Amino acid sequence: MQEKTWDYNYSKGEKMKKLIAILLSLMLVFTFAACGDKEEAEEPADTQETAEEVQEETAETEEPEQETETADVKKDNMVDPSEVPLRGDEPPKGNDTSSRGIPELKDVLTYDDGDLMVLVNKYHGVTADYEPTDMVVMDNSLTTWENIRLKKVAYDAYVKMQQDAAAKGFNLKVCSGYRTYDGQQQLFYNALGVGEEYAHMSSAYPGRSEHHTGLAVDITSASMGWGLTQDFADYPDGKWLYEHCHEYGFILRYLKGSEDITGYKYEPWHFRYVGVEVATEIMEKGITLEEYLGEA
Numbered sequence: 001m002q003e004k005t006w007d008y009n010y011s012k013g014e015k016m017k018k019l020i021a022i023l024l025s026l027m028l029v030f031t032f033a034a035c036g037d038k039e040e041a042e043e044p045a046d047t048q049e050t051a052e053e054v055q056e057e058t059a060e061t062e063e064p065e066q067e068t069e070t071a072d073v074k075k076d077n078m079v080d081p082s083e084v085p086l087r088g089d090e091p092p093k094g095n096d097t098s099s100r101g102i103p104e105l106k107d108v109l110t111y112d113d114g115d116l117m118v119l120v121n122k123y124h125g126v127t128a129d130y131e132p133t134d135m136v137v138m139d140n141s142l143t144t145w146e147n148i149r150l151k152k153v154a155y156d157a158y159v160k161m162q163q164d165a166a167a168k169g170f171n172l173k174v175c176s177g178y179r180t181y182d183g184q185q186q187l188f189y190n191a192l193g194v195g196e197e198y199a200h201m202s203s204a205y206p207g208r209s210e211h212h213t214g215l216a217v218d219i220t221s222a223s224m225g226w227g228l229t230q231d232f233a234d235y236p237d238g239k240w241l242y243e244h245c246h247e248y249g250f251i252l253r254y255l256k257g258s259e260d261i262t263g264y265k266y267e268p269w270h271f272r273y274v275g276v277e278v279a280t281e282i283m284e285k286g287i288t289l290e291e292y293l294g295e296a
């Protein structure tokens with residue numbers, strides 16, 4: 001009986017050991033299973049990282065190709081418009097958000113590299129913070145508004161032209177020179193108030209005005225009553241300017257009959273400095289800056 005009791009006790013002890021062993025096994029299995037779950041949960045994250053890395057690598061591979069393309073045809077300060085957020089692309093406050101027929105830009109200049117042949121028009125723009133270098137404030141006696149600014153090279157040429165015009169008895173003044181992005185934005189949206197077609201033919205979209213280069217002037221006169229009228233070229237002073245502007249390095253920028261090329265109506269008062277040599281060729285041929293540059 002005692003033996004039996006011992007057996008019983010022994011067998012009871014064995015059963016306990018087996019139970020503990022089973023419990024331990026279960027715990028181990030559960031622990032491994034949990035680790036497995038954890039690994040499985042982490043796996044997609046690893047895959048995602050790899051996918052991101054691949055994406056990054058792809059982007060890195062694509063980028064130099066774009067740069068090479070850009071370097072072939074563009075200058076250091078010229079970038080693809082998609083790379084530059086233009087403030088003018090934001091819808092104007094209080095106006096509707098349609099594109100208003102504003103064409104897409106081909107490129108955008110980020111800074112002034114001093115090139116006198118800089119082309120800014122409906123398709124070639126400048127960034128909002130583009131600032132022409134070597135600027136001077138015009139003498140107020142030569143302007144209808146105070147503190148009109150120009151690039152020095154254009155200003156010096158204008159002073160000579162103005163003095164020679166004055167010697168002929170013509171009374172000319174500059175009513176517009178350098179314009180900032182914000183100033184141009186204001187002008188454009190004022191023009192929109194008159195009408196969309198009028199705005200597009202008479203006023204530049206901000207970042208696309210030649211006035212932003214500091215190389216353009218609008219010239220008014222006593223003969224025009226200090227306004228700007230399209231018959232200016234019929235006036236003796238307007239005629240003289242048209243015939244002699246190239247001698248000072250200026251061209252008449254928006255010609256009659258070239259509206260399709262320049263994108264603007266005829267403006268006998270808007271002159272652009274390009275230097276005597278180029279101005280002489282352009283005025284003698286009667287062509288636009290776009291045609292001269294092969295950008296028509």
Ligand SMILES: [Zn+2]
Pocket residue numbers: 176211216217218270271
């Ligand atoms: Zn102008």
